[in-house]
Amino acid sequence: TTTYKICLLAGDGIGPEIIAEGVKVLNAVGAKYDTAFEYTDALIGGAAIDATDNPLPEATLDAARASDAVLLAAVGGPKWDTTDPAAPRPEQGLLGIRKELGLYTNLRPVQIFNALADASTLRPEIVDGVDMMIVRELTGGLYFGRRERFYDEPAAGVNGAPGQRAYDTLEYSEYEIERIARQAFEIARKRRGKVTSVDKANVLETSRLWREIVHRVHDADYADVELEDLLVDNTAMQLINRPADFDVVVTENMFGDILSDEAAQITGSLGMLASASLGDGAALYEPSHGSAPDIAGRGIANPLAQILSVEMMLRYSFGMGEAADDIRRAVTEVLDAGWRTGDIKDAETPADKVVGTAKMGDLVVEHL
Amino acid sequence: TTTYKICLLAGDGIGPEIIAEGVKVLNAVGAKYDTAFEYTDALIGGAAIDATDNPLPEATLDAARASDAVLLAAVGGPKWDTTDPAAPRPEQGLLGIRKELGLYTNLRPVQIFNALADASTLRPEIVDGVDMMIVRELTGGLYFGRRERFYDEPAAGVNGAPGQRAYDTLEYSEYEIERIARQAFEIARKRRGKVTSVDKANVLETSRLWREIVHRVHDADYADVELEDLLVDNTAMQLINRPADFDVVVTENMFGDILSDEAAQITGSLGMLASASLGDGAALYEPSHGSAPDIAGRGIANPLAQILSVEMMLRYSFGMGEAADDIRRAVTEVLDAGWRTGDIKDAETPADKVVGTAKMGDLVVEHL
Numbered sequence: 057t058t059t060y061k062i063c064l065l066a067g068d069g070i071g072p073e074i075i076a077e078g079v080k081v082l083n084a085v086g087a088k089y090d091t092a093f094e095y096t097d098a099l100i101g102g103a104a105i106d107a108t109d110n111p112l113p114e115a116t117l118d119a120a121r122a123s124d125a126v127l128l129a130a131v132g133g134p135k136w137d138t139t140d141p142a143a144p145r146p147e148q149g150l151l152g153i154r155k156e157l158g159l160y161t162n163l164r165p166v167q168i169f170n171a172l173a174d175a176s177t178l179r180p181e182i183v184d185g186v187d188m189m190i191v192r193e194l195t196g197g198l199y200f201g202r203r204e205r206f207y208d209e210p211a212a213g214v215n216g217a218p219g220q221r222a223y224d225t226l227e228y229s230e231y232e233i234e235r236i237a238r239q240a241f242e243i244a245r246k247r248r249g250k251v252t253s254v255d256k257a258n259v260l261e262t263s264r265l266w267r268e269i270v271h272r273v274h275d276a277d278y279a280d281v282e283l284e285d286l287l288v289d290n291t292a293m294q295l296i297n298r299p300a301d302f303d304v305v306v307t308e309n310m311f312g313d314i315l316s317d318e319a320a321q322i323t324g325s326l327g328m329l330a331s332a333s334l335g336d337g338a339a340l341y342e343p344s345h346g347s348a349p350d351i352a353g354r355g356i357a358n359p360l361a362q363i364l365s366v367e368m369m370l371r372y373s374f375g376m377g378e379a380a381d382d383i384r385r386a387v388t389e390v391l392d393a394g395w396r397t398g399d400i401k402d403a404e405t406p407a408d409k410v411v412g413t414a415k416m417g418d419l420v421v422e423h424l
Numbered sequence: 425t426t427t428y429k430i431c432l433l434a435g436d437g438i439g440p441e442i443i444a445e446g447v448k449v450l451n452a453v454g455a456k457y458d459t460a461f462e463y464t465d466a467l468i469g470g471a472a473i474d475a476t477d478n479p480l481p482e483a484t485l486d487a488a489r490a491s492d493a494v495l496l497a498a499v500g501g502p503k504w505d506t507t508d509p510a511a512p513r514p515e516q517g518l519l520g521i522r523k524e525l526g527l528y529t530n531l532r533p534v535q536i537f538n539a540l541a542d543a544s545t546l547r548p549e550i551v552d553g554v555d556m557m558i559v560r561e562l563t564g565g566l567y568f569g570r571r572e573r574f575y576d577e578p579a580a581g582v583n584g585a586p587g588q589r590a591y592d593t594l595e596y597s598e599y600e601i602e603r604i605a606r607q608a609f610e611i612a613r614k615r616r617g618k619v620t621s622v623d624k625a626n627v628l629e630t631s632r633l634w635r636e637i638v639h640r641v642h643d644a645d646y647a648d649v650e651l652e653d654l655l656v657d658n659t660a661m662q663l664i665n666r667p668a669d670f671d672v673v674v675t676e677n678m679f680g681d682i683l684s685d686e687a688a689q690i691t692g693s694l695g696m697l698a699s700a701s702l703g704d705g706a707a708l709y710e711p712s713h714g715s716a717p718d719i720a721g722r723g724i725a726n727p728l729a730q731i732l733s734v735e736m737m738l739r740y741s742f743g744m745g746e747a748a749d750d751i752r753r754a755v756t757e758v759l760d761a762g763w764r765t766g767d768i769k770d771a772e773t774p775a776d777k778v779v780g781t782a783k784m785g786d787l788v789v790e791h792l
């Protein structure tokens with residue numbers, strides 16, 4: 057029996073409810089594939105602020121580093137919203153763990169489950185065949201550059217009066233661009249062989265460096281992969297105009313944040329999309345959606361993105377491709393059988409097919 | 425007879441073709457409303473680089489400053505694409521004139537013409553009633569912050585070797601946020617009374633300052649306007665999910681660039697959308713689309729966004745609301761009569777209703 061250690065970060069909002077279903081599925085996979093999963097719970101985000109005043113306690117980092125993979129649910133909520141630069145914020149936990157574990161590659165697959173094709177606000181013929189992988193750089197750029205706010209700067213206020221001024225810094229080094237570009241090209245080789253590199257090279261110096269390095273890596277080692285450059289504003293359009301044309305999309309951190317959510321929404325079922333954050337050590341897996349504080353504690357949240365993040369964990373961290381395929385098949389079957397959580401039901405869903413969080417987890421396990 | 429001086433900046437690609445139609449319409453309006461328009465042509469963008477090595481010659485700025493309004497077509501093209509930080513780029517002309525004329529408010533109306541409702545890749549019931557105004561801050565943020573590229577920095581290269589590093593700076597002062605917030609609230613009062621302020625306050629210090637100032641202005645002077653905050657990634661989703669819910673959307677420069685193009689694409693007819701850039705002096709009007717180098721010189725480009733930018737000029741710079749309404753009515757009638765340029769035709773358009781650039785301009789003039 058192989059044993060893998062998994063650090064569980066339930067976080068905030070619906071986090072504890074959905075992560076329980078992820079664990080349920082892991083246990084079922086473990087039994088089927090003679091693998092043992094050992095879990096350590098740790099605090100992150102708002103829950104960690106409430107308990108320790110720190111969105112990312114040292115104990116959490118220790119637990120994550122001692123694990124083979126990290127399963128995160130979601131962080132954040134209005135309770136901890138603030139514009140006070142000095143106050144701790146839940147998101148610092150998420151950003152902190154990405155940085156501390158060196159998780160520079162964020163993979164966000166965007167696919168449509170046939171049973172949910174009607175959920176999209178886009179026309180069916182436009183979303184038909186959508187299958188892209190967004191590769192987002194996750195430890196650089198505006199998220200981690202120097203930032204500051206100054207008070208009482210002369211002329212920063214209205215009519216030349218003193219006032220506040222703030223800045224954030226978008227910074228990239230060659231090695232950061234090169235390693236994420238390599239990831240994108242490697243992934244494209246296992247897919248349809250096309251990479252769209254997104255930047256704003258007509259304005260930003262970091263984008264011009266980005267474009268230069270991406271092309272250098274391409275020409276030297278990946279000339280077999282098709283490479284196109286697309287400006288970020290044009291990409292925001294083309295994702296709506298011809299989403300099925302995209303295969304691998306690689307971009308810097310902030311553009312990736314915006315475009316991956318836009319691409320996710322194109323499917324119409326954000327509750328179905330998982331993500332993987334990879335680095336050189338333990339990787340982190342989480343749903344693409346947030347902590348949904350409005351429905352927290354009611355047992356109605358959709359656990360499928362969390363379950364599909366377990367799928368990605370098996371695939372990328374444990375080399376258990378067969379078990380991963382199994383999960384995907386089980387989820388597909390449950391959907392094909394008509395089962396829905398509230399967020400993915402529609403006018404045609406019979407009332408007795410609408411289930412809660414735990415029941416949806418049970419259904420997936422039954423189909424495994 | 426009132427006389428207005430207009431500076432014409434044809435720029436690159438389809439620019440010269442479409443601006444001619446804008447002038448045609450201005451002349452027709454002048455005749456009808458007993459107003460004289462005097463034109464001065466000036467160089468900008470790639471055309472200016474070719475002629476003077478400078479994307480924004482001093483003579484162009486002088487001509488713009490001596491005018492009551494500026495009509496721009498489009499700049500840029502692959503001919504001038506470069507990642508060399510030292511080379512002149514067409515976009516510098518556009519960014520330069522925005523900064524030099526102090527055009528800090530960019531207005532991008534997003535509306536659907538009934539005759540073109542089918543052009544959207546979104547479902548008809550989703551785009552029905554879409555009518556928003558994107559208010560983009562245009563002279564601050566990443567576009568105008570300090571940027572640099574360093575060569576041979578130790579450890580910026582792969583495996584700790586020397587390499588390149590680049591940065592851009594996202595900076596905002598209180599007064600810049602306050603003035604654009606006021607614009608948004610004023611505009612909302614003349615519309616449906618709702619402002620969505622978009623930021624990334626869970627990560628960026630500039631966004632936290634943004635949110636603080638927007639709320640201060642709101643609470644002090646515009647408490648009658650409904651105000652909501654939306655994170656930029658969530659906005660990228662909601663624009664696709666429920667576009668008709670948005671009234672006024674206000675945001676910083678880079679987010680505005682991305683979201684306004686996304687919103688424009690939702691209509692499916694980018695060739696129909698105009699924009700106004702306002703400051704304290706002469707304002708600038710231009711189509712939302714680009715220079716379309718692939719179809720330049722063939723007389724087939726859609727001039728309607730350029731013509732609708734003339735509509736905005738009449739409305740905002742010359743107080744000629746009635747003439748502006750006239751243009752909008754004329755364009756609507758031409759579309760309702762079935763006339764189309766290549767970009768807005770569909771499978772049902774009869775071949776004899778597909779017209780070129782000049783003919784489309786003539787049709788609008790006939791309907792004035």
Ligand SMILES: CC(C)[C@H](C(=O)O)[C@@H](O)C(=O)O
Nearest residue numbers: 132147150151313626627657
């Ligand atoms: C919560 C937030 C800081 C985070 C981000 O912006 O990266 C989230 O939106 C995401 O995409 O994972």
Ligand SMILES: CC(C)[C@H](C(=O)O)[C@@H](O)C(=O)O
Nearest residue numbers: 258259289500515518519681
């Ligand atoms: C051409 C480019 C510099 C410009 C911008 O990014 O502002 C354009 O995309 C726009 O939106 O007007």
